[in-house]
Amino acid sequence: MFGHGKIHSAKSDTKLRTQENFPRNPYTFACALQHGPYAHSNGIVMMSDDYQDRPRRPMRETVCDFDKDILKLLVRRHNLLEKMKNSKGRLSPQDERFIRESWENQVGKVSSDPNLSSRFFTLLQDVTFFEAPTGRESSKHTSFGLAPSQSPVSIEMFAPCDQEQTALWCYTAACSGHETHLTHIVMNDPVFDCVRMLNQFESSLYREDGKDTISSAQSAPATAPDKVIHVGDSFLNFYLAVAHYIGRPSHAKFTGGSELKLADFSFLRHFLPQVNARATSLIPQSTGVPMRMESAGLMPETIALTEDLPCDFVLALCIAAPFYQNPVAIDFAQYPAALADSVLSRALPVLKKAGCEYEKSDSVLHFKGKPEKLPKTPLLDIDTGIAAILAMHCTVNGGSAELKGHWPETAASAAVENLFSQLGLSFAKGDDKVTVSAGEGYTLTKDTLAVPAGLAPELIALPCALACVQALKYGSASIPANCPSDNTFRETLSSFAAACGLLLNDDVLEQRHDDEEEHGTPEWCAPTPQWACALALAALARPHVRRGFKLNNPGILTALYPEFWTWYNQLPAPIVGQKEKENTVAADAAPVRERRRIRTKVDAELTPVPEDY
Numbered sequence: 001m002f003g004h005g006k007i008h009s010a011k012s013d014t015k016l017r018t019q020e021n022f023p024r025n026p027y028t029f030a031c032a033l034q035h036g037p038y039a040h041s042n043g044i045v046m047m048s049d050d051y052q053d054r055p056r057r058p059m060r061e062t063v064c065d066f067d068k069d070i071l072k073l074l075v076r077r078h079n080l081l082e083k084m085k086n087s088k089g090r091l092s093p094q095d096e097r098f099i100r101e102s103w104e105n106q107v108g109k110v111s112s113d114p115n116l117s118s119r120f121f122t123l124l125q126d127v128t129f130f131e132a133p134t135g136r137e138s139s140k141h142t143s144f145g146l147a148p149s150q151s152p153v154s155i156e157m158f159a160p161c162d163q164e165q166t167a168l169w170c171y172t173a174a175c176s177g178h179e180t181h182l183t184h185i186v187m188n189d190p191v192f193d194c195v196r197m198l199n200q201f202e203s204s205l206y207r208e209d210g211k212d213t214i215s216s217a218q219s220a221p222a223t224a225p226d227k228v229i230h231v232g233d234s235f236l237n238f239y240l241a242v243a244h245y246i247g248r249p250s251h252a253k254f255t256g257g258s259e260l261k262l263a264d265f266s267f268l269r270h271f272l273p274q275v276n277a278r279a280t281s282l283i284p285q286s287t288g289v290p291m292r293m294e295s296a297g298l299m300p301e302t303i304a305l306t307e308d309l310p311c312d313f314v315l316a317l318c319i320a321a322p323f324y325q326n327p328v329a330i331d332f333a334q335y336p337a338a339l340a341d342s343v344l345s346r347a348l349p350v351l352k353k354a355g356c357e358y359e360k361s362d363s364v365l366h367f368k369g370k371p372e373k374l375p376k377t378p379l380l381d382i383d384t385g386i387a388a389i390l391a392m393h394c395t396v397n398g399g400s401a402e403l404k405g406h407w408p409e410t411a412a413s414a415a416v417e418n419l420f421s422q423l424g425l426s427f428a429k430g431d432d433k434v435t436v437s438a439g440e441g442y443t444l445t446k447d448t449l450a451v452p453a454g455l456a457p458e459l460i461a462l463p464c465a466l467a468c469v470q471a472l473k474y475g476s477a478s479i480p481a482n483c484p485s486d487n488t489f490r491e492t493l494s495s496f497a498a499a500c501g502l503l504l505n506d507d508v509l510e511q512r513h514d515d516e517e518e519h520g521t522p523e524w525c526a527p528t529p530q531w532a533c534a535l536a537l538a539a540l541a542r543p544h545v546r547r548g549f550k551l552n553n554p555g556i557l558t559a560l561y562p563e564f565w566t567w568y569n570q571l572p573a574p575i576v577g578q579k580e581k582e583n584t585v586a587a588d589a590a591p592v593r594e595r596r597r598i599r600t601k602v603d604a605e606l607t608p609v610p611e612d613y
Contacts, residue, residue: 078129100283118286119262126258143523146539147548152438153399153572159387159434160186160561161380161405164236166214167194168319168350169378171240173216174203175323176354178374182214184405186383189559193232197241198222200229216374221323224250224295231289233257233559239316242268242293246275246317247324249297253282256289263288267308275299299328302364305335311343318347321367322356333363345410353378381408382434385459386561388416389533391436392462395423395444396469396540399572400437407434411454418452419463446474450481458530460484464493465534468500469541471509479507492527499524499549500538511543523550529560536568 085091091099100121107117166185171194173180185191187207195205195214201222207214224245229252231237238260245252264287268279277295281287303321305314314335321328332340344365351358355371382405391401407413407429420427424445426437449463449470463480470477483489494504501521502509526532532551539549557564567574 074124074127075129077124078127081125122258122261126261143550143552144554145548146536146551147542147546148536148540148568148571150397150540150542150545151572152397153393153401155390155393155399155401155403155574157390157403157567157574157576158184159382159390159403159405160184162383162408163188163191164346165350165380166191167234167236167240168315168347169354169380170194170198170205170214170216171244171319172350172354172371173374174198174201174205174222175244175320176371176374177203177219177221178216178371179218179376180216180374181377182380183377184212184380185214186386186561186563187212187214188562190232190234190237193230193234194237194240197229197231197237200227201225201244224248224252226251228253228255230254231256231260233259235260235263235310236312236316238289239310239313240320242279242313243316243320245293245295246272246277247297247299247320247328248295251292251294253292254289261286261288261290265289265291267306267310267313271306271309275303297325299324299326302329302331304331304333307334307336309335311339314339314343315347318343318365319350322351322358322370324367327366327368329364329366331364342411379406381406384408384410384413384416385456385530387434388419388459388462389530389537389561389564390567391420391425392466392537393540393571394425394436394438395466396537397572398438398440398442400435402433402435404433406432412456415452415455416459419449419455422447422449422452423466444469444473446470446477448478448481451483453482458528460489461496461528461530461534462537464496465537468497468502468509468538471497471502471511472500472538472541472543476508476510479504479509492531495524496531496535498522499535501543501549520544520547521549523552525552526556529557532556533560533564536564 081091084095103121104117111117161182161184163186166182167190169180169182170191191214195207198205202220202225203222204217204219205214206217222244229241231241231254233256238254238256241252241254265279265281266287268291272278272293272295275295276298277293279291279293282290282292303317314330318330321330340363344360348358354374357368359366359368382403384407387403391403393399394401417427420436422445424438424442426435426439428435428437444466449467451460451463460480460483464483467477467480479493483493490504497504497509499521501512503512524535526535532554535549535551542549554565563576567576570576
């Protein structure tokens with residue numbers, strides 16, 4: 001910016017005397033005289049009044065311009081990395097190491113924050129972009145519109161089975177080598193990665209096309225080969241792989257997704273030496289994958305747990321222990337009691353149904369060997385997270401949901417039942433199904449909701465979505481009580497409210513009344529699959545019947561429930577899963593009526609007759 005002031009010109013010469021706050025470059029100064037905010041009058045150059053009265057551009061707009069430039073650079077960087085990848089779609093180790101070290105050196109000059117030097121770089125390497133348009137028709141990306149029918153729902157289906165139990169049973173089947181069949185499973189990303197990982201252990205797991213069943217053929221027990229094992233983006237898959245290699249003389253390299261790359265697995269460095277194993281991260285100053293592990297296979301008689309071990313790792317250790325070469329015991333004396341109860345409530349039912357012999361004495365769990373035979377079709381519990389998402393669609397416009405399967409008796413399921421009770425829904429559970437009903441004349445309560453104790457952290461999106469439904473129906477609503485108070489959650493909730501056409505002021509959700517309401521809600525990227533389902537739930541109460549909410553990343557549901565959009569697009573009475581198969585079988589079994597054929601032209605042929613007839 002040029003400063004205020006004036007320049008006098010002498011009649012004897014044309015030399016201009018500039019003040020210090022004017023440009024020193026003659027060319028820049030000449031351009032400023034001709035095109036800048038200065039006026040010539042009697043040899044005097046001075047600021048114009050229009051320039052002084054012009055409002056200064058808000059700094060937030062300048063920041064937004066910087067963000068656009070950063071995104072353009074990220075796209076160019078992504079395109080160059082794609083060109084550098086080999087035939088397998090990977091960067092060479094030399095290139096990857098060179099780029100990472102260069103990034104760390106440049107970051108070290110401006111910041112000492114590990115989030116910038118490590119986490120941000122990992123996200124840069126794994127982020128995906130839309131494909132460049134190749135024709136006129138694909139010149140613009142369109143978001144996924146959520147505009148379901150605003151009418152009472154009628155849901156009747158087999159509920160998806162718990163994906164954690166699915167992974168544990170898959171591991172049990174692979175390590176025992178016995179034949180078994182898991183039905184009504186959800187073939188999402190974690191389960192698919194688990195099956196692929198176990199098949200790398202030379203097991204025989206497979207899924208028939210078009211069926212929700214995972215089968216294990218009779219084969220030799222799983223081994224521990226020296227391979228590069230990809231575990232996906234699931235912590236449980238990684239912990240199962242580590243627990244599997246602990247009890248066998250082996251070494252391997254584990255790789256995974258961005259979540260595992262950013263995770264802190266430093267506890268393994270302290271725990272593994274007591275079981276004669278060790279693990280080392282292959283990226284300097286990193287505690288995540290890729291990680292190399294070596295194990296001697298010499299297990300102690302008793303494995304003493306430390307208090308810093310995650311629950312999922314202890315769970316994987318309990319499931320893998322019966323298949324070690326020698327009987328072992330796990331001591332929970334130093335492990336927190338609440339966490340120990342949580343682990344045992346999840347592990348012991350699976351071990352009992354699988355036929356594993358164990359004995360619990362005080363704080364020590366003794367394993368006596370692997371099972372002799374697995375059940376043909378073990379009964380798995382309902383996935384309470386997915387069941388809650390499906391049944392919550394009764395709360396907006398009424399209706400009922402009948403989900404077939406076994407409802408578990410856990411703290412997480414009790415929290416879901418508590419949430420149903422807050423909403424005024426009737427919940428009934430039997431031996432082989434659960435029913436959630438809104439009843440006649442049902443209306444969503446105006447009372448402030450609360451996040452029940454014991455509710456899974458990822459399901460907090462559901463009460464938040466229902467609070468937004470309250471605001472859409474009644475004008476305003478308070479956010480649920482007991483919500484997290486950290487900034488990350490508040491930012492997520494604020495952006496979710498904007499995607500629903502609401503404003504978040506302090507702890508109150510309010511409807512918007514401005515010009516932006518006419519243009520609809522913004523396109524939103526859900527941070528988790530549960531938040532994507534929450535937006536789909538809130539779309540049932542959208543104020544404009546013909547205008548839906550916009551989701552920019554519907555593919556994120558592959559990590560939770562890939563059939564959700566097929567189910568959602570068939571509301572209010574979806575026909576999916578087993579019910580759809582029954583209808584298909586009934587249609588195939590019905591007699592096919594043969595069409596009547598009418599001949600309009602026939603050429604008669606006489607039968608030849610012998611001459612002596």
